[in-house]
Amino acid sequence: MTRDGHWNRVRDLFEAAAELAPEARPAFLAGLAAHDAPLKQAVARLLAADAADDGFLEPPLPADRLPSLVGRRVGGYRIVRAIASGGMGTVWEAEQDQPRRKVAIKTLHAGLASPQARRRFHFEAELLANLRHPGIAQVFSAGFLEAEGGVPSVPWFALEFVEDACPLTRYAEDRNLDLHARLRLFQSVCRAVQHAHQRGVVHRDLKAANLLVDGHGQVKVIDFGIARPAAGAPGSPTLAGEVVGTLESMSPEQVEGRSAEVDARTDVYALGVVLYRLATGRNPYELEGLPLPEAARRIREAEPARPSRVARGVPREIDWIVARAMAKEPIRRYAAASDLDQEIQRLLDREPVQAGPPSRGYRLRKFCQRHRAGVAATLVAVLAALLGLAGVLYGLVHGAAARAAAAESRADARLVAGFTGFFRALFGGLRPEEADGRALDRTRLLAQGAAWVRAELAERPLVQTQLLRAVGEAHAGFAEHRHARALLQESIDLARAQGEAGAFDLAEGLLRRARVDRHLDDADGAAAALREALAIEERLFGAEHPRLGAILNELGVLLARRRPEEALAAYRRSHALTVAGQGEESGDAAMVLANMAAIEMRAQRYALAQRLLEQALPVVMRQHGETDPRVGSLLNDLATVHRQLGDPLRALELQLRDLEVTRTALGAHHPDTGMVHRSLALIHEALGDGAQALAEAERALAILTGAFADTHPQRIDAAALRARLLARAGQAGPARAAAEAVLALAPQTLEGRRARLAGVLVLAELDRRAGESDAALAALARLLADPAAGSDARLRADAHFGRAFVLAQRGDVGSAEAEREQALAALPAWRDPAGAPQVYLHAKFATLGGDPHGALRLLGEALARGYRNAALLIDPDFAALRALPGFAPLAAGLLPVRRE
Amino acid sequence: MPTPTATLPPPPVPGGEPTTADQLYAELYDELRRRAGGLMAHQGNHTLQATAIVHEAWLKVAGRQHTYASRAHFLGVAARAMRSVLVDHARARRTLKRGAHARVPLDDALDLYAARVPDLLELDDLLARLEALDPALVRIVELRFFAGLTIEDTALALATSTATVERGWRAARAWLRVALEDH
Known part of the structure; x- marks a missing residue:
């Protein structure tokens, strides 16, 4: 077998013999030249080897070898005919005897050899059999076809036979369905897909051919999840042609082979493609005939033409919905098929959809991602253009008097603002979790920019100052506060070195740095920077200049919690200056009032806060529109004020308005919306509706958990509220678990x-009720011993009242009174008999101390003053009070009634 | 079932010289090695993976704007690279002391092939012998066995008819089986 010539002859003879029927071969061999026995033997051995049928070297894809199964029994089914065949498998029509029905059998071309692969297949088949939905072709059973006659062991599925099946897109086109009907069909698909997602099955191959409509007009999604047991890597098509059949519906993560990222949002992408096709009659990308790498590149990078431009009568909302569903990054897509379904419902109901037009920043960012290398060059060019102009201006201002220089340098500043604006547009709104891969590029870009400014502009220190500030601000925009601070400090030092000529830029730099300092939790640094900036601007512009108003407002925000009285003074001056500059209708001035109200609320001076808010709200509504998030925040504060003032019904009304505004402006999953639900929980508590309160608290917690880290203060706060409401509802176990989770996570x-x-x-309350009063007292004492508690009057007052309750309940009246006095000393506002919290606390104190009649008297007096709060109806601590005969008429009064 | 609108088309050659087979080979070798490991690591065993791996390598390497002559060229080089990846790994595994060897994902890939041939290294030796005898058959084996292509795709890759591939495949299999028995 070593000579080429010899081998060629052997091979020719072997091939000739192999063509013959097996029974004709011996005669053929016998006829070979008798004198060449080795040749004859070689051919005979090859023929014998060829006849052995044990899968030697056999490729795993016997697609071209799978013989007809017609007439064979597969599982309990008899194959009737082949329906279709493709790269992945063949579909057969089959009949089942018991019950008698038609089924579709799908055999996969892949053999599954290893025991693990078979186990995995059975697991997947079981998952699929659990999908039961009118919109999903049911998987009845699955198994293996045993190896036989050259056919390797291949897996099969028995599926619901879809009678008179028509592909969804053709169904819509043949019947000339209008957009409304098409969207309804699409919603059925979304619901079917959602059903599967909820059971952990991702389709992975939701192409048009897998979406059928049966004879009754019922949508049937087929081949659910089959793509996974069938393909080696999820979504990775076979090399053989199959890829092009599905490429149209493949998501960027699939064409890039990032199989680990394939999840429900991959199906959402494919649904976006289906919606596009249904709305326009065309595919989003024309990939036909394109080389594969080019097709893949388009999917990764290109934006499809907007549906409203492609087909007439398609509303813009479809553009937005498709863009969101087909976003390149899965994180930008709808999180679930049900979200897409609801979005379509909103469109059909003529409500605003959640998806909006892509922002300019988003489009620019897309541009930058595609042309990353070019971006640096563009920046340098823009920078140079700006600086060319800035240089001219610099020449004009150089050497001018300080005041004039400051004014002129504001012209420079406008240019620099243009530069800053460009930076922001380029990167604006990029969220940190999306920025990981790009962080290096950006940091390097900014570092290059700063280095360039230092090197090239040494002789133009003022422009250098401004541009370093701009780069620092760009860092701050990405929450890179340390980088930002370093650059801003560099800019500040440069400005300082220029004396009076740099005074304005010094102030500007200090203002920016103050904001960064706040993010870095350096309140003292921020306050010092603001005060210095304020002094400079007072000197440059005069103490009455309106622009000081903005600085004073920032100073107020900074001091609000730590030094509320100083903050109020800053706000008052800020308000006066802003009104002087902008007039009574100033939205900025109104927001200063709202800031003042926040301080008054924290100090429990609700009546004052109410006046401020009622002054600010109409102005903010006129200036910013009724659906601005700022309006929502003012409504929220006003609702809180009314709740605290004992008017929960008015609070509910305001809070529901707030819910509408906030949800519309920011979306149902925004943390601010979560905070509105939190406020609603408190209002429902005050209305005596424990179940509703708990439901709202859980809603709030769910939203905030989705939006924040587990340790975020707002999330923790909602978790604590839920714990308290659980305790009130008598669910001691869950309440304790929830409270302990709060303690574990609170930063x-x-x-x-x-x-x-x-x-x-909460734990103290539970301990107290369980008779563990020592534990309760000790926990509260530990909290009070924390030096940080010293500066927080509200915290101390609450803790002392908590101890007072424990002591009152165990009959230690003297100590209980002492604790209550300490609470009131900590928070003198609670002595005021008009407010809501103290009525509640004093009544509870009396009830627990064995004097429910005293509590009844207290409440009666409060009721006479207009106090309305039914929270005690759901507080177990008031059990003794509720048992009194005089309680019923009182309760009727506490339950607020809508006033006409 | 959709009608495939096209099979894998030749990649673009925008005026550039085709990359030499060696460069492409080196790159594919790395890519395949990485992918073979990665895929096995989270997907468990599956016999379709050889094609999946080659397909993904295709997307990746083609996506890097390499220019090479044709799809056939690519598939041929890819199949050869796949063969080297597996054989190298099998060789490395053999030289390691038993027990000192931690199982790596590529082992799973190897096992898939091992189920269809008694000894991968022996097969590699025999293919070297067959190379001297009938190189065209080795190309077929590489494409069919190592890259997992169908008869049709093998024919496309070799720019020949399915009948030729079919005949060559039978001959190669028979020869290799006989040679293994004699080895």
């Missing part, structure tokens, strides 16, 4: 301590 910050207090109060 060491002001808000964290508040949340911890709330958790400790």
